[in-house]
Each structure stands twice: as structure tokens, then as C-alpha cells.
Amino acid sequence: MTINTMDKGGWHRQQMSCFRKMEKLIVAMQDPDMGIKMRNQRLLITVIPHAMTGRDVIDWLIQKYRMCEEEALHLGGMLVRYGYIYPLKEPRSLVLRADETPYRFQTPYFWTSTRWPASEIDYAIYLAKKNIRKQGELMEYEKERYSLLHKRINHTWDFVVMQAREQLRASKQRRKADRIVLECQEQAYWLINRPQPGAHNILDVGLERPNNFSSRVTLNSDYYKSEIEACRRALGRNRVKSSICLEGFVKFSEQYQNHDPIMQGCLPSNPWISDDSAHWTMNAEMVPTPTRLRVERWSFSFRELLNDVMGRREFMTYLEKEFSAENLCFWQACENIRHGESSRIVEKVEEVYKAFLAPGAARWVNIDSKTMAHTLEGLKHPHRFVMDAAQMHIYFLMKKDSYPRYLKSDLYKNMLARAIVPQETKKSVFPFMRRQRHSSPSPAQAFTQVLEEDGRAQAGTNAAGSHV
Amino acid sequence: MGEMEQLRKEADSLKDQITAARKAVQDTTLQEAVAGITVVGRVQMKTRKTLRGHLAKIYAMHWGTDSKLCVSASQDGKLIVWDSITTNKVNAIPLKSSWVMTCAYAPSGNFVACGGLDNMCSIYNLKGKDGNVKVMRELAAHTGYLSCCRFLNDSEIITSSGDCTCVLWDIETGTEKTIFTGHQGDCMSLAVSPDFKFFISGACDYTAKLWDIREGQCRQTFGGHESDINSIGFFPNGNAIITGSDDATCKLYDLRADQELITYQDSGIMCGVTSLAPSLSGRLILAGYDDFNVNIWDSLKAERVGVLAGHDNRVSCIGVSSDGMACCTGSWDSFLKIWN
Numbered sequence: 001m002t003i004n005t006m007d008k009g010g011w012h013r014q015q016m017s018c019f020r021k022m023e024k025l026i027v028a029m030q031d032p033d034m035g036i037k038m039r040n041q042r043l044l045i046t047v048i049p050h051a052m053t054g055r056d057v058i059d060w061l062i063q064k065y066r067m068c069e070e071e072a073l074h075l076g077g078m079l080v081r082y083g084y085i086y087p088l089k090e091p092r093s094l095v096l097r098a099d100e101t102p103y104r105f106q107t108p109y110f111w112t113s114t115r116w117p118a119s120e121i122d123y124a125i126y127l128a129k130k131n132i133r134k135q136g137e138l139m140e141y142e143k144e145r146y147s148l149l150h151k152r153i154n155h156t157w158d159f160v161v162m163q164a165r166e167q168l169r170a171s172k173q174r175r176k177a178d179r180i181v182l183e184c185q186e187q188a189y190w191l192i193n194r195p196q197p198g199a200h201n202i203l204d205v206g207l208e209r210p211n212n213f214s215s216r217v218t219l220n221s222d223y224y225k226s227e228i229e230a231c232r233r234a235l236g237r238n239r240v241k242s243s244i245c246l247e248g249f250v251k252f253s254e255q256y257q258n259h260d261p262i263m264q265g266c267l268p269s270n271p272w273i274s275d276d277s278a279h280w281t282m283n284a285e286m287v288p289t290p291t292r293l294r295v296e297r298w299s300f301s302f303r304e305l306l307n308d309v310m311g312r313r314e315f316m317t318y319l320e321k322e323f324s325a326e327n328l329c330f331w332q333a334c335e336n337i338r339h340g341e342s343s344r345i346v347e348k349v350e351e352v353y354k355a356f357l358a359p360g361a362a363r364w365v366n367i368d369s370k371t372m373a374h375t376l377e378g379l380k381h382p383h384r385f386v387m388d389a390a391q392m393h394i395y396f397l398m399k400k401d402s403y404p405r406y407l408k409s410d411l412y413k414n415m416l417a418r419a420i421v422p423q424e425t426k427k428s429v430f431p432f433m434r435r436q437r438h439s440s441p442s443p444a445q446a447f448t449q450v451l452e453e454d455g456r457a458q459a460g461t462n463a464a465g466s467h468v
Numbered sequence: 469m470g471e472m473e474q475l476r477k478e479a480d481s482l483k484d485q486i487t488a489a490r491k492a493v494q495d496t497t498l499q500e501a502v503a504g505i506t507v508v509g510r511v512q513m514k515t516r517k518t519l520r521g522h523l524a525k526i527y528a529m530h531w532g533t534d535s536k537l538c539v540s541a542s543q544d545g546k547l548i549v550w551d552s553i554t555t556n557k558v559n560a561i562p563l564k565s566s567w568v569m570t571c572a573y574a575p576s577g578n579f580v581a582c583g584g585l586d587n588m589c590s591i592y593n594l595k596g597k598d599g600n601v602k603v604m605r606e607l608a609a610h611t612g613y614l615s616c617c618r619f620l621n622d623s624e625i626i627t628s629s630g631d632c633t634c635v636l637w638d639i640e641t642g643t644e645k646t647i648f649t650g651h652q653g654d655c656m657s658l659a660v661s662p663d664f665k666f667f668i669s670g671a672c673d674y675t676a677k678l679w680d681i682r683e684g685q686c687r688q689t690f691g692g693h694e695s696d697i698n699s700i701g702f703f704p705n706g707n708a709i710i711t712g713s714d715d716a717t718c719k720l721y722d723l724r725a726d727q728e729l730i731t732y733q734d735s736g737i738m739c740g741v742t743s744l745a746p747s748l749s750g751r752l753i754l755a756g757y758d759d760f761n762v763n764i765w766d767s768l769k770a771e772r773v774g775v776l777a778g779h780d781n782r783v784s785c786i787g788v789s790s791d792g793m794a795c796c797t798g799s800w801d802s803f804l805k806i807w808n
Binding site: 065232 | 471472475476478479482483485486490492493494495496498500502505508511513516517525527535536543553569584585612613620621622623630632638640641649650651652654662663664685686687688689694695703704705707708714715716722724725726727729735736738739740747748749750751752758759761767768780781788791792793794795800806808
């Protein structure tokens with residue numbers, strides 16, 4: 001979530017970088033060689049130079065960014081919303097239309113970033129000019145604001161009226177076409193910076209984060225000392241080659257692709273589309289027979305197995321056969337301590353010690369002497385993490401030894417064989433669009449229009465044969 | 469201040485050494501590493517449900533672990549728990565302070581938390597005896613606004629604040645257990661690792677930090693962004709973090725290589741990233757932007773493969789349910805939408 005902050009300079013940092021990017025684009029659009037081809041536009045009886053149509057803008061964006069029509073409309077629309085391009089015919093409708101509607105570039109003098117924040121006095125002068133120029137030209141909401149301003153900055157009102165008169169006088173000296181252009185530009189600026197009630201306020205920056213300079217980090221020697229310590233620690237760490245890391249992500253994504261409903265859909269059907277909650281029922285925490293995908297996931301990593309209640313239960317059954325169930329029990333008890341209520345920690349630690357670690361304990365777990373010594377020392381002052389070392393030891397023991405053997409065991413293999421592969425629910429009346437992999441180009445590459453088909457539900461998954 | 473100057477130089481020199489060590493393990497480019505895989509085909513998601521009820525900007529949302537219930541916080545001073553399938557409101561909790569910026573759902577489903585300009589994190593018990601939802605705890609110690617909070621379990625919660633610190637709280641006693649200092653700017657967002665041993669924070673000093681919850685120390689710091697980091701999350705395998713910033717880019721930092729490996733940017737995207745969430749396999753990253761859209765990125769090929777356009781105002785929060793089935797977006801237009 002983006003929340004605005006105003007520091008001493010009054011600059012809204014967050015929006016400034018956005019403005020800079022848009023301004024670069026606007027300048028490129030006006031480039032004499034590579035920019036949009038301008039033309040004269042007739043507005044009533046006056047000819048406005050350097051205008052363009054909405055269609056021109058969109059075509060140029062499609063060309064420059066190789067985007068589709070929809071994207072260009074969205075980006076162009078943003079430029080209009082932020083006031084960098086304004087409509088000539090219907091100034092209050094800050095929308096980019098993909099047709100012959102005329103638009104013009106806003107002059108940099110009136111860019112939002114140039115004169116931000118818009119000042120009250122400037123707004124008062126603008127309204128005063130409108131009022132003086134033609135009686136009744138102010139809209140209802142403008143009249144209200146005008147009188148509010150009159151009250152609020154009453155002490156400078158003479159200045160406001162004087163400025164307004166002066167600017168009106170100066171504008172009379174200009175050619176009619178120039179005057180109209182300036183009036184349009186000024187109006188466009190104020191429609192953005194003082195939007196009419198009910199209109200979208202694009203400059204709304206949300207909750208203003210208060211400046212808390214008292215709690216700002218003071219860069220003193222204590223700060224640098226802890227920085228140095230943190231850096232030393234960070235420097236000493238082992239770093240893995242980037243090629244290995246990237247390969248790891250590729251492998252992980254491939255392994256989990258079939259389990260990613262957003263990418264692959266899900267069987268028997270997506271409950272959000274079909275309103276059939278069968279998928280969730282089949283994958284509830286405890287079911288008589290789990291789905292195949294779920295059982296497969298237990299083989300991805302030891303953590304996956306432990307994260308699933310059913311998986312843990314199956315693993316426990318296996319360990320019982322091997323007479324090493326106390327390992328998993330110990331691990332679970334430690335998890336209980338780690339994530340449980342603070343008030344019961346001491347009590348739980350005591351129980352765990354008696355059941356698993358004490359000499360002659362009923363379910364004694366085999367941890368190495370060094371870890372045992374370390375743990376016993378910690379037991380003098382029990383805390384949430386006191387069992388961490390011992391828990392880690394048992395965790396790795398199970399992971400390296402019992403887990404791989406479980407995956408090869410008949411117990412697991414039978415479970416996998418019995419597991420359900422849900423049937424895709426019958427198609428309904430609407431023609432389904434099967435999710436095709438590697439079909440149409442992504443938005444970043446598409447030249448052609450991408451059709452938005454409404455009302456089409458998504459099928460469960462494509463019949464890639466990946467399940468059975 | 470001779471001593472401080474010396475300390476500053478030492479810190480800078482260490483940082484340069486870290487930069488060099490990072491460069492030393494850069495043995496490939498992203499293009500080379502992913503040359504063998506093809507871009508994901510165009511992803512088209514539709515709005516399946518619209519959750520209506522808030523009367524003002526929505527600032528935050530969080531899925532419950534059952535993938536059906538979710539909680540949202542809005543400037544209208546309400547915390548609403550939704551049944552996202554039926555779109556019914558399970559709870560509508562009035563807040564003392566309407567300037568709420570964040571909310572969180574406890575993994576157990578028993579509690580929700582929220583906070584904002586009141587500098588406090590308020591914990592609400594959803595499963596109270598008489599059915600009423602009441603404030604159970606008010607965690608007050610931060611000297612700045614609360615930007616984000618996440619439960620570790622029913623007893624512990626981590627908060628990030630505009631006072632540049634993150635804090636681990638003991639909910640039962642309402643006290644601070646650990647204070648994580650080091651950021652030089654407002655902490656904007658945090659995320660907890662899948663194994664609950666670490667958490668990451670993104671801040672207005674343009675860096676992200678990885679913290680060891682137990683030791684209370686910063687393990688790694690990642691820079692590279694050119695503006696505030698608004699949103700942060702873990703890649704599903706826990707080996708990388710993804711950040712979203714006002715500079716209109718998202719970045720993936722690998723924890724084992726200790727550096728940035730991938731940047732997600734497009735010259736046609738000019739507005740800042742407000743929120744992000746990876747899909748279950750991590751192959752897709754859904755990011756919400758100030759320009760009202762959500763862009764879907766192929767996380768490995770770093771290309772845009774889809775757009776969710778349906779909000780009439782900034783997308784302020786996004787979340788993918790834990791079963792990976794649905795994505796929920798919340799916006800300043802006061803609506804939440806469920807997509808898949």
C-alpha cells in the first residue's frame with residue numbers, strides 16, 4: 001500500500017518519480033521527428049494549432065511500446081488523468097477516447113509537478129478572473145469555494161483582485177487563438193488540482209504520514225557501531241552461485257506447476273467458477289482418501305510432509321512400525337512450545353524433558369551429547385527456543401534417514417496408488433476456453449488486440465495428461 | 469568528530485567488501501539461466517466475486533489460512549471479515565481509530581489485528597465467548613504509525629512502523645519482546661518466512677532487511693531500489709524475497725546468493741507498486757500498482773503475462789490464498805475483488 005509522506009520540502013516523493021517518467025514520455029511524444037504528428041483543430045470558429053486526436057495518441061503508444069490497444073488506452077488515459085494531455089471539446093471529461101476527439105499537450109508551466117502543491121492564492125486569482133470576466137461563469141461549487149477562500153485569505157484579497165484584473169488586462173492584448181489556448185490550459189490545470197466534487201481526485205495521496213523527526217534514526221557512533229557489527233556478520237556468510245540459485249527457482253516452479261491453481265486450474269473444478277465446493281471437500285484436512293496431488297506433494301520435501309496433518313499422521317504410522325515414533329512426537333512437542341502460549345512454556349518444557357530427554361524416559365530420543373549438554377544448560381532458564389537445537393537435530397535425523405525410507409515404503413506407495421484423481425466435472429452450456437500454455441503472446445509483446453471474452457468460465461485444467 | 473568519521477568509513481568499507489563478495493558469485497545472467505524455459509502463456513483471470521460494503525478507501529487485506537475467509541481494513545473505520553465465497557460479512561468490527569493502514573489474520577483463525585496512525589496494534593478476539601468481537605490487547609510502544617503486522621502464532625505478532633523499527637510482541641502480556649532496529653527510513657511492510665524463523669522488512673530507506681527472529685539481528689540487507697519499498701514477500705520456497713517499490717519496479721533478491729537476481733520492470737509502467745503476492749508455485753507474481761491495475765509477471769522470465777484491470781482507483785493491497793486458488797485485490801475504490 002502506498003501512503004504519502006510530506007517532508008520539509010513539501011514534495012510528495014512517491015508521486016514525483018511517477019511524474020518524471022510521464023514527463024519523459026510526454027516530451028518524447030512531442031519530438032518533432034519521432035513524436036505525434038500534430039495538426040490544426042477547429043474549435044467553434046477558432047483554429048487551435050498543435051492538436052491531435054485520441055486515436056493519434058493511442059497509435060503512437062502502440063507503436064513505441066509495442067503494446068496492445070487496451071494497454072495504450074490505459075497508459076494514455078493516465079496521461080489525461082494527470083493533466084499532461086487535456087481534451088479540447090469536453091474539458092471536464094478527463095478520459096482518453098480512441099477516436100477523433102481532439103486533445104492538446106499541457107504546457108510545462110502548468111504541469112502538476114511544476115507547481116505543486118497548487119497554491120490557494122493562485123486558485124483564488126483564477127476564480128476571481130472567471131468571476132470578473134463574465135458574471136455567472138462560476139459553477140456552483142466554484143462559487144462556494146470562492147466565498148470560502150474569501151473568508152480564509154481575506155487579508156490578501158486586495159492582492160488577489162488586483163492580480164486577477166492585471167492578468168485579464170494582459171490577456172486582452174493577446175491574439176484570440178492564444179488567449180483561448182491559455183484559458184484552456186489554465187482550466188485543465190485547475191480541473192486536476194481542484195477537481196469538482198464527485199470527480200476523481202488523481203492527486204489524492206491518502207493518509208498523510210506524520211513527520212516523526214524525534215524518532216528518526218540519529219546517525220551517531222552507536223548507530224555506526226551496530227551497522228559495523230551487522231556488516232561483519234553479513235560479510236561472513238556463505239554465498240551460493242547465482243546460477244545455482246536461479247536453477248533452484250526453475251526447478252521449484254516446475255515441480256509445483258501442477259499444484260498452482262492459478263496456472264493450471266484445479267480438479268474437479270474451480271469452486272469460484274462452478275460454485276461447487278467439491279475441490280475443498282476432497283482436500284479437507286482429514287479425508288478417508290486424499291487426492292493424488294496432495295500425496296505427491298509429500299515427496300517434494302520433508303517440510304511439505306510435516307505441514308500436512310494427514311501426511312504427519314501417515315508418517316507417524318510408518319515410524320511406529322520402525323519403532324522410532326518418539327522422534328516425531330518430540331518434534332511436534334517442540335513445535336508446540338515454539339508456537340504456544342508464553343504462560344505455559346515452562347510447564348511444557350518440563351513435560352518434554354521428562355518424556356523425551358530425561359535418563360530412562362519412556363520415549364527417549366537420541367540426540368548427540370553436545371546438543372544434550374547445551375539443552376540441559378538452557379533448561380535452567382526455560383524459554384520459547386530452549387529446545388531449538390535438540391529439535392533441529394531430530395528433524396535432520398528424520399529428514400535424512402526415516403523420510404527417504406518412508407517415500408520408498410509400501411505404506412507410501414499404496415497411499416499414492418489409492419489416492420484419488422478427481423474427474424473433471426461435466427462441462428456446462430457455455431463454451432469453455434481451455435487454458436493453453438504458450439499460446440498468445442504476453443501483453444509486453446502483443447501487437448494485436450487481445451479480445452476480452454465475457455462470460456466464459458475457465459475449464460478445470462487442460463488435458464495435459466499430467467495427473468495419471 | 470574523528471571517531472564517528474572513522475566508524476562511518478569502516479562501515480562503508482565493509483559494505484564495499486560485501487558488494488565485492490556478492491559480485492564474486494555472479495556467474496551467470498538471468499537470460500542465460502532461464503534460456504531453456506519458455507514464457508508462460510497469457511494469463512487471463514476474471515473477477516469471480518466483488519466484496520462490497522466498505523464506504524471508503526481500503527488500505528489492507530489478508531487471507532485467513534483456510535483460503536475462504538479474509539479480513540480487510542478501510543478508512544471508514546471498519547475491519548470486515550468476509551466469507552469470500554458467499555460474499556457475506558462474517559464480522560464488521562468498528563475501530564476506535566479510522567486511520568487504519570494494515571490488518572492481519574492469525575494462522576489459527578482466532579484473532580485479527582490492525583493498526584495505523586494511532587501507533588498501536590490492536591488485537592481482536594474473533595472467537596469470544598458471547599460471540600461479540602472485542603479488543604483483546606492494544607500493543608502500544610511504537611512512536612510512529614503502524615504500517616504492517618503479521619501473526620507468528622496466537623501468542624506472538626510482529627509489527628513494522630513509521631518509527632523505523634519492527635517489533636516482536638508477546639500478545640498475552642502486551643509487551644515488546646524484541647525490537648529490530650537498523651532501518652533508516654519508515655518501515656512499510658513485512659513478511660514472515662515459511663518456517664517462521666525469519667522475517668523481512670521493506671522501508672523508505674530503499675532497502676529490505678532479513679531478520680533472525682530469535683537472535684533479534686539483521687542478517688542481510690538488500691539495496692538497489694531507487695525509491696520507497698512499499699511491499700515485500702517471500703518466494704514460496706523461502707529462498708528469495710520479492711519487493712515492490714515506488715520506483716515502479718519489483719525485484720527478486722536471493723537469500724543464498726545474497727543479492728538481487730531479477731528486476732521486473734517495463735518502460736510502459738510509470739506508477740509505483742503498492743502490493744504484491746506470488747502464486748503458489750512462485751512462477752507468477754501479481755503486483756498491484758498506483759495506476760489502478762494489477763500486473764502479472766512471469767517471475768523467471770521477467771516478462772508481463774497478464775493484467776487485472778477492474779478497479780477504478782489505486783490497488784492498495786493484494787493477496788493469494790494459501791491453497792493458491794484465488795487472488796484478492798483491495799482498492800481505494802472501496803471494493804475487494806476475488807480473481808482467478
